Amino acid sequence: MKELSLHILDIARNSIEAGSDMISIIIVEDLELDLLTIEIEDNGKGIDKKLIDKVTDPFFTTRKTRSVGLGLALAKESAIHCDGNFKIESEQGKGTKVIFSYRYSHIDRAPLGDMGQTIMTLISLDGDIEILYSHMYNNAQFNFDTRNVKKVLNGVNINEPRVLIWIKDYINESILMLHSQV
Structure with missing residues (x-):
């Protein structure tokens, strides 16, 4: 994939399909350690221990609509190819x-x-999902929590187009601010 955010989107969509109502996404950009780490955690149904090793096989999927599951396999391959790890x-x-x-x-x-x-995009797929997003760049950190946004909205649907656009812009501007604090 051309952007790592597409791997994140694919894995988080798997979380939604697994019945999650809470997804945590943590990104750590540590230039001193020369390391970019991405962690996605959900509270879905989990994966059977017998299937854990198979889910990164590109020719294995539990979906009924297609016979391959490339998301995790591509994420793993890209990480290992770039001197990283996958777990x-x-x-x-x-x-x-x-x-x-x-x-x-x-x-x-x-x-x-x-x-x-x-x-x-994740919020628009399921407005009931709670997303915790934390992004660290060296010593600076930005946090986003849909629960806080929903409180401020005071009954306005988080899937309203203007709200979604605000969320997108707010997150991207906050990440730019993180990078400028070097």
Whole structure:
């Protein structure tokens, strides 16, 4: 994929399909350690221990609509190719955590991409989902929580187009501010 945010979107969509009502997305850009780490955790139904090793096989899927499942396989391959790691932790009935990392300076590492658009898309897929997004860049940090946004909206639907556009812009502007604090 051309942007890492598309891997995040794909994995978080899996979380929604697994019955999650809470998804945590953490991105850590640590230039001192030359490391980009992405962690996506949900409270969905989890993955059976027998299937954990199979879910990164591109020719394995639990979906009935297609016979391949490329999302996790592509994320794993891109991380390993860029001197990083990939790990899945899951417990049935409790949820799943996917952690993948990249050498930040690796020439083949895709750019992070449009995280505002990614979060906006996830909310538009399911307005009841709660998303916790934390982004760290060196020593600076930005946090976004849909529960706080819903409180401020005071009954206005979070899926209103103007709200979604505000969310996208707010997240992207906050990330730009993080990067400018170096």
